[in-house]
Amino acid sequence: MADKYAKIGDYTAAEAMVINAARFLKNFDCQKGLIGTGLPLVATQLAKLLYSPNMIIFVETGQADAKPEELPISIMDSRLTYGSSWQMGDPEGLFPLSRGEIDFGFIGGAQIDKYGNVNSTFIGGDYNKPAKRLAGTAGAVDIGVFAKTTVTLMAHQKRRVVEKVDYLTTPGWMVKKWPSGEMVRREEMGMQGGPNAFISTLGIMKYDEDSRIMYVDKIFPGVTPDDIKNSTGFDIDVSRASENEQLLLEEIKILREKIDPLNVYGMR
Amino acid sequence: MKSKVVSLKEAIQEIQNGDCIFFGGIVEDRRPIAAVCEMIRQQKKNLVLLGTCSIPGDLLAGGQCLGAYRGCYTSNGAFGISPNIKRLSESGKIVIDDIGHLDLSLGLLAAMAGAPFIATKTCLGTDVLNPEYDNLSKARAIARDARTLPDKKYQLMEDPFYDMGLVQLYPAIQCDVCVCHVQQVGEEGTVRIDGSLTFDHYAVHAAKKVIVTAEQVVPEEYLRRDPNRNQIPCTSVDMIVEVPWGGHPGQVYNFYDMDIPFLKEYAQGCVTEEGFNQWADKWIFDAKDHEGYLERLGATRLEKLRSIPPYGYKPRRQGGI
Numbered sequence: 001m002a003d004k005y006a007k008i009g010d011y012t013a014a015e016a017m018v019i020n021a022a023r024f025l026k027n028f029d030c031q032k033g034l035i036g037t038g039l040p041l042v043a044t045q046l047a048k049l050l051y052s053p054n055m056i057i058f059v060e061t062g063q064a065d066a067k068p069e070e071l072p073i074s075i076m077d078s079r080l081t082y083g084s085s086w087q088m089g090d091p092e093g094l095f096p097l098s099r100g101e102i103d104f105g106f107i108g109g110a111q112i113d114k115y116g117n118v119n120s121t122f123i124g125g126d127y128n129k130p131a132k133r134l135a136g137t138a139g140a141v142d143i144g145v146f147a148k149t150t151v152t153l154m155a156h157q158k159r160r161v162v163e164k165v166d167y168l169t170t171p172g173w174m175v176k177k178w179p180s181g182e183m184v185r186r187e188e189m190g191m192q193g194g195p196n197a198f199i200s201t202l203g204i205m206k207y208d209e210d211s212r213i214m215y216v217d218k219i220f221p222g223v224t225p226d227d228i229k230n231s232t233g234f235d236i237d238v239s240r241a242s243e244n245e246q247l248l249l250e251e252i253k254i255l256r257e258k259i260d261p262l263n264v265y266g267m268r
Numbered sequence: 269m270k271s272k273v274v275s276l277k278e279a280i281q282e283i284q285n286g287d288c289i290f291f292g293g294i295v296e297d298r299r300p301i302a303a304v305c306e307m308i309r310q311q312k313k314n315l316v317l318l319g320t321c322s323i324p325g326d327l328l329a330g331g332q333c334l335g336a337y338r339g340c341y342t343s344n345g346a347f348g349i350s351p352n353i354k355r356l357s358e359s360g361k362i363v364i365d366d367i368g369h370l371d372l373s374l375g376l377l378a379a380m381a382g383a384p385f386i387a388t389k390t391c392l393g394t395d396v397l398n399p400e401y402d403n404l405s406k407a408r409a410i411a412r413d414a415r416t417l418p419d420k421k422y423q424l425m426e427d428p429f430y431d432m433g434l435v436q437l438y439p440a441i442q443c444d445v446c447v448c449h450v451q452q453v454g455e456e457g458t459v460r461i462d463g464s465l466t467f468d469h470y471a472v473h474a475a476k477k478v479i480v481t482a483e484q485v486v487p488e489e490y491l492r493r494d495p496n497r498n499q500i501p502c503t504s505v506d507m508i509v510e511v512p513w514g515g516h517p518g519q520v521y522n523f524y525d526m527d528i529p530f531l532k533e534y535a536q537g538c539v540t541e542e543g544f545n546q547w548a549d550k551w552i553f554d555a556k557d558h559e560g561y562l563e564r565l566g567a568t569r570l571e572k573l574r575s576i577p578p579y580g581y582k583p584r585r586q587g588g589i
Binding site: 076087089092093121125127131137144178181190264 | 293294295296297339340341342343345346349353354357358359360364366367368369370372373374376377388389390391392393394395396397398399400401403424432433434462463464465466467468469470519521525526575578579580581583584585
C-alpha cells in the first residue's frame with residue numbers, strides 16, 4: 001500500500017496547497033459556499049469529486065449551485081453558467097451572503113495577518129501611490145463580513161503572512177472601528193462569522209479560541225516547523241502542530257487529469 | 269415607438285467629457301469593448317468610471333480618457349491586474365476610490381428603487397471605510413457635474429429597527445451614461461441577456477442615458493413573444509447599436525468564448541505606456557472602426573471562438589482556446 005502515497009518531489013507546492021484545501025473542504029460537505037476566483041475554485045472542484053460531493057457552490061456573479069463541466073478561469077466564465085440551478089446577476093449572487101445563508105466563503109489574497117485579516121487591495125507605499133496595486137475588494141469584503149466562516153488560500157511567504165496587513169480588505173477576527181480605526185473584536189461590531197482556517201503552501205493554520213491569533217495546526221509532509229516560522233512575518237505558535245497525511249497519488253492524478261488537464265492555472 | 273438604432277460613432281458622441289459612466293458585464297463577460305475603443309478614438313477626457321474596471325476600464329485608462337475610478341475590481345481576472353490602471357495607480361496618476369462589490373449592488377438597487385440610500389453591514393471593520401482613503405471628493409472634482417456623485421461616501425449609525433448594531437448607510441449610485449453590451453436587443457430597446465446579468469438590469473435604472481450595443485438587433489416583436497425572458501425594458505434604453513463581436517476579446521454567452529491568446533498579449537503588451545500605445549495604434553486607431561478591428565482579427569480566428577450548444581461556450585476539449 002506504500003505506493004498509494006506520493007513522494008516529495010512528485011508534486012508542486014501549489015498542488016499540495018490545492019489538494020490539502022480540497023481535503024479540508026470535507027468539513028463543508030452539504031453546505032453552501034461562496035467561492036472566490038483563482039485556486040479556491042480549483043480546490044473546490046477537486047473537493048467535489050473526492051471529498052464533498054454535496055457541497056453547494058455559489059459565485060458572486062449570480063450562479064446558484066454551479067456545476068461547471070470545465071474549469072472556469074475567472075469569476076464570470078461562461079463555464080459557470082451552464083449547469084447552474086439559477087443564473088442571475090452580481091446583486092443576486094451576493095444577496096445570499098448578506099441574508100446570512102452562506103455557510104463558508106473561500107478566497108485567495110495577497111497578504112494575511114495574524115488575526116486572519118486579508119489584503120487584496122494594495123501593498124507598500126501609500127494608497128494613492130502604492131508600490132503594488134492589486135485587484136481591490138471584489139467579493140472579498142462581503143465574504144469576510146457575512147459568511148458564517150471563511151477559509152483563505154495563499155502561498156506561505158514572509159511578506160505575505162504578516163503582523164498587520166497594509167490594507168484591510170477582508171475582515172478577520174480583529175477589525176477596524178471607524179472613525180478612529182482602533183482594532184476591536186469583530187463581535188463588537190455586531191459581525192457574525194470569522195475566519196476558520198488559512199491553508200498555505202506549507203500547512204494549515206487555525207485561530208486560537210481566546211486570543212484569536214493564528215497558530216499552526218497541520219504541517220505538510222517535507223515541511224519543518226522552522227520552515228513555517230522562517231516564512232512567517234510574526235512569531236507564530238507551532239507548538240500545537242501535527243503532520244498532515246502525505247498526498248495520495250490518486251489525488252494528484254485527478255487534479256492533473258480531470259480538473260486541470262491543460263494546466264490553465266499553471267500549478268505545475 | 270421610434271427606432272433607436274444609430275451608428276456606434278453617433279452613440280458614443282452622446283458621451284461628454286467628465287461624464288460618470290457605468291459599463292455592463294464583468295471581468296471578460298459581455299464587456300462593451302467596441303464601444304470603449306470608439307470612446308478612445310473620440311478622445312473622451314476626464315471620465316469617471318463607476319463599477320468594475322477590467323478590460324474596458326483599463327482601455328479607457330490607457331487611452332487617457334479616465335480621470336477617476338470608483339469601484340471594486342481593478343483586475344483582468346486570470347490575466348493579472350489591469351495593466352494600465354496598475355501603472356497609473358503606482359505612479360499616483362489616477363484617482364481610485366475603492367468601494368465593495370455589495371456596495372455597488374446595493375447602491376444600484378437603491379437607484380433602481382428610487383431610494384436615496386440603503387443600510388447594510390458590509391464593509392464594516394475594513395479599510396473601505398477608512399476616511400484617509402476616501403477619494404470621493406477628488407472624483408467629484410473631476411466629474412462634469414459633481415452632483416452626480418454623492419456628497420459623502422457613507423454614514424454609520426446604529427440600526428434603529430432590528431438591533432443589528434452598527435450599520436453603514438450607503439448612497440444610491442447615479443451615472444450620466446450606462447453602456448451595456450448584450451446578446452439581443454429589439455429595435456425599440458427591449459433587451460435579452462444570456463448568462464450572468466451582472467449589474468446591467470440594475471445599472472440601466474441608475475443612468476440618465478443608456479446605450480446598448482448588441483450582437484444582434486432583432487425584431488422587437490420577437491422578444492415580446494416571451495417577455496419573461498427579457499431583462500431590460502424598452503423604456504430604459506435610449507440608443508441601440510448592432511456590434512457583432514463587440515465584446516471581443518471577452519466572451520458573450522451563447523455567442524463566443526474568450527480569446528485567451530489575445531487577452532494574454534494585451535496583459536503583457538500593456539505593462540508599459542509605450543506598449544499600450546502600440547496596441548492602441550494597431551487595434552484602435554489604424555483599425556479605424558470596429559469593422560477594421562474585425563478584419564484584422566480575421567474570420568478564422570473568430571470562428572474558433574464561437575460557442576456551441578448546449579454549453580454557451582466553446583469547450584476546451586473540443587478545440588476551444
